[in-house]
Amino acid sequence: MSDNILSIIPTDPDWQPTAEAADAAMAVLRRLAPQLDGFVTTEYRTTWHEKVAAVDCGANLERIECPACQNAIDVEWWVDLLEERFEAGFANLTATVPCCGGEVSLNDLRYDWPCGFARFELEVWNPNRDWLTAAELAQLAAALGCDVRQILAHI
The missing domain is CATH 3.30.70 (Alpha-Beta Plaits)
Structure with a gap:
């Protein structure tokens, strides 16, 4: 269920x-x-x-979008990053996004659904x-x- x-x-x-x-x-x-x-x-x-x-x-x-360039971010990239940072308790939420190379907080990515x-x-x-x-x-x-x-x- x-x-x-x-x-x-x-x-x-x-x-x-x-x-x-x-x-x-x-x-x-x-x-x-x-x-x-x-x-x-x-x-x-x-x-x-x-x-x-x-x-x-x-x-x-359904989708993740970069707040810096508004381009889509690959969900697999995001999942891999979450797995990598899980053990550290997400002590650092800043990431270099693959779409534009910008430094953004994972908390500020535009998630569809939130x-x-x-x-x-x-x-x-x-x-x-x-x-x-x-x-x-x-x-x-x-x-x-x-x-x-x-x-x-x-x-």
Whole structure:
């Protein structure tokens, strides 16, 4: 069986909230993506990663684009780079992109569907909804005390 995971992460990969802010944001997320009676069980998780972790969209990833030159970046190049930097906990997110030779942050690449990097993550496994609205993301950002991005993964 496959799963869908809605993740909320800070836009700053190194940022982590207080436990109180994380609890408040999870309460907001539970309200926005409530457990409904049905075939699939919705699970909620709060994770503080020891090191920066990649938060990707799984099978939803269709394209990666360079923010410097707007050209497509080969997904295999990206996957190889993630594997290379995984052990170091993505201590350095800067990379020389193959398209134009520019130095960019992996967090700033343009992912279709969104991906990111974080030391903190709120997850809803098998949410009974799709994307959160801008207003809903603003509620989560206010609860956490930082700007956030959402990632919708299919695994």
